[in-house]
Amino acid sequence: MAAPQQQKLKVNGPVAVTANRLSDGVVVWRTAAGGWSTDLADAAVVTTAPEAIALLESASVRHTDAVGAYVAPVVVVEDGTVRPGNLRERIRVAGPTFTLPGALGADLPAA
Amino acid sequence: MYVYDEFDRAFLAERVAEFRDQVNRRLAGALNEDEFKPLRLMNGVYLQLHAYMLRVAIPYGTLSAAQLRRMAHVARTYDRGYGHFTTRQNIQFNWIKLENLPDAMAELAEVGVHGIQTSGNCIRNVTTDQWAGAVPGEFDDPRIWAEILRQYSTLHPEFTYLPRKFKIAITAAGHDRAAIKVHDVGLRLHRNEAGELGFEVLVGGGLGRTPFVGKSIRPFLPVRELLSYIEAIMRVYNQYGRRDNIYKARIKILVHEIGAEEFSKAVEAEWAAIRDGALHLTDEMIEEIRSRFVYPAYEALDDEPAEFTAAMADPRFATWFANSVHPHKVPGYSIVTISLKPVGAPPGDATADQMDVIADLADAHAFGEIRVGHEQNLCLPSVARRDLPELWRRLDAAGLATPNVNLVNDIISCPGLDYCALANTRAIPVAQEIAKRFADLDKARGIGRLHINISGCINACGHHHVGHIGILGVEKNGQEFFQITLGGRADEQAQLGTLLGPAVSYDQVPGLVEDVVATYMELRSGPQELFVDTVARLGVEPFKERVYAAH
Incomplete structure (x- = not known):
């Protein structure tokens, strides 16, 4: 499967721009203020292709913050909470869907 | 074990220093990601869904206790x-921070292990039989030849930018545990009628998007010609392999498109020009490599020592022995497989504590040596039979004595969508649920040898094409679906599985596998007929009719 970065951009609903933090690979989301946050709730959510492209372009200006930025689907529920839009993004937000081996891994939240 | 010299140690130290500088320049912004990515990949560093991953090669699957302890x-x-532990005798660390990678690599380099050539379009880790040097009936120790190839291919300037990655596997035993027929080059070590040692050479095998079983292009290649012949293959591939389409760039596509006969002719022509040159291996060169392998100082021991005989009265020990212990070429010794497939756990994972336990046990009972098999289990290749009861007790206490080797819940699985940026679907949770359905190991033993292989995408890191039951994850409209194949095998009779029918949903997979197994139990001619043999005898239709009627 082609990675999201390599796929043609299609915007059929709310989306956000996500990437991995350069120093440690942690998942980050592009904020409306032009920064990055590890909390999806802080993500700038847009609904059109031009907005998404603009957000993606702004994310690519400084290359020492985040790596591999792409547009990811999100879901905005009735109370305004933003949630990942597909299984891939749910796993990126919450971690693997099984209990990890080892004491440290067992403390991770399940998806 | 192969003993590295000062050259190896100095080279690795230099390489780590170079990578440390590259990381610092990346973090400081002197390198952008387009510039840095090929550099990190050359050192085995990938960026996955949630973190960086470091892939470390375990050459020909052989590890010292000190190396495992360092891991x-x-x-x-x-x-x-x-x-x-992966299906290609590597280990992957899934959560390392980029800023910590140089330190981690430096610590690994101190014991002679690294991630060089575990990524990129180069010759990857040369793999072989995890029982090499210990199993009865081998023609030679295949690790000698894997080491010769490792030294030849490491940083080879001509083969650093091949059309695509290149994987070589070697077997020297009658039964192929290295899956040589599904590698870019497979080498089968044997003797000709004159008693000379040589290789049957197979090319163009591979899995992934377009799977093929390798074709034999030379029935006997004298061992001294190994490097010149491999170089001829690499040159033909480098010249004619496609670079315009990543999906058609592997050597298997070239061999398929021009035919094995034409490919062989091109190789022979190239070889004729170079076979008597610098790559011709002399006896001195071979002996130099062979002399750097230090073999255990075996004692003259009894095959039925009192400690062992007494322990066999314990049904749990006897069950583990029957499942996980194999005869050794030296009387009084055994080969022990350590299952990394406890029921419900991620296949191939070992905790740091478990690695320490295995390293300690290897020092105490196995001459300090551990092996890694492509089935994602570990192995102690030389254990005195008198030590087996104590070994079992300590493995059992560490959760490492599940007697399910080669059974239905000894499942091969790629990391899948839980880690991998390329995956379509999850694979590990599918394996975990199937394993739980067959948690009754008495029942699993009644089913007999049955290999389930699961891949979370078409790239086939879980080798699904050659699973007796193969499971491939595909995405349909954002949902996880799975295609099932039956009858694949990776051994000397390697063949690709046959599609059973339409893909089923994530929740349906475990039940479908149960139905396939139940159908086999009804249709097999007797307990001696293995699952894969029943499928070969009957085809997939009887399974399809029964399984899809139920789903």
């Missing part, structure tokens, strides 16, 4: 306390 230390210090 445990790296897992504990820089990662999340565990490592994942």
Whole structure:
């Protein structure tokens, strides 16, 4: 499967721009203020292709913050909470869907 | 074990220093990601869904206790306390921070291990039989030849930018545990009628998007010609392999498109020009490599020592022995497989504590040597039979004595969508649920040898095409679906599985596998007929009719 970065951009609903933090690979989301946050709730959510492209372009200006930025689907529920839009993004937000081996891994939240 | 010299140690130290500088320049912004990515990949560093992953090669699957202990230390210090053994005799650390990678690599380099050529379009880790040098009936120790190839291919300037990655596997036993027929080049070590040692050479095998079983292009290649012939193959591939389409760039596509006969002719022509040159291996060169392998100082021991005979009265020990212990070429010794497939756990994962336990047990009972098999289990290749009861007790206490080797819940699985940026679907949770359905190991033993292989995408890191039951994850409209194949095998009779029918949903997979197994139990001619043989005899239709009627 082609990675999201390599796929043609299609915007059929709310989306956000996500990437991995350069120093440690942690998942980050592009904020409306032009920064990055590890909390999806802080993500700038847009609904059109031009907005998404603009957000993606702004994310690519400084290359020492985040790596591999792409547009990811999100879901905005009735109370305004933003949630990942597909299984891939749910796993990126919450971690693997099984209990990890080892004491440290067992403390991770399940998806 | 192969003993590295000062050249190897100095080279690795230099390489780590170089990578440390590259990381610092990346973090400081002197390198952008387009510039840095090929550099990190050359050192085995990938970026996955949630973190960087470091893939470390375990050449020909052989590890010292000190190396495994260091891997445990790296897992504990820089990662999340565990490592994942892959289907190509590598270990992966899934959570290492980029800023910590040079330190982790430096610690690994101190014991002679690294991630060089575990990524990129180069000759990858040369793999072989995890029982090499220990199993009865081998023609030679295949690791000698894997080491010769490792030295030849490491940083080879002509083969650093091949059309695509290149994987070589070697077997020297009658039964192929290295899956040589599904590698770019497979080498089968044997003797000709004159008693001379040589290789049957197969090319163009591979799995992934377009799977093929390798074709034999030379029935006997004298061992001294190994490097010149491999170089001829690499040159033909480098010249004619496609670079315009990543999906058609592997050597298997070239061999398929021009035919094995034409490919062989091109190789022979190239070889004729170079076979008597610098790559011709002399006896002195071969002996130099052979002399650097230090073999255990075996004692003259009884095959039925009192400690062993007494322990066999314990049904749990006897069950483990029957499942996980194999005869050794030296009387009084055994080969022990350590299952990394406890029911319900991620296949191939070992915690840092478990790695330490295995390293300690290897020092105490197995001449300090551990092996890694492509089935994602570990192995102690030489254990005195008198030590087996104590070994079993300590493995059991560490959760490492599940007697399910080669059974239905000894499942091969790629990391899948839980880690991998390329995956379509999850694979590990599918394996975990199937394993739980067959948690009754008495029942699993009644089913007999049955290999389930699961891949979370078409790239086939879980080798699904050659699973007796193969499971491939595909995405349909954002949902996880799975195609099932039956009858694949990776051994000397290697063949690709046959599609059973339409893909089924994530929740349906475990039940479908149960139905396939139940159908086999009804249709097999007797307990001696293995699952894969029943499928070969009857085809997939009887399974399809029964399974899809139920779903």
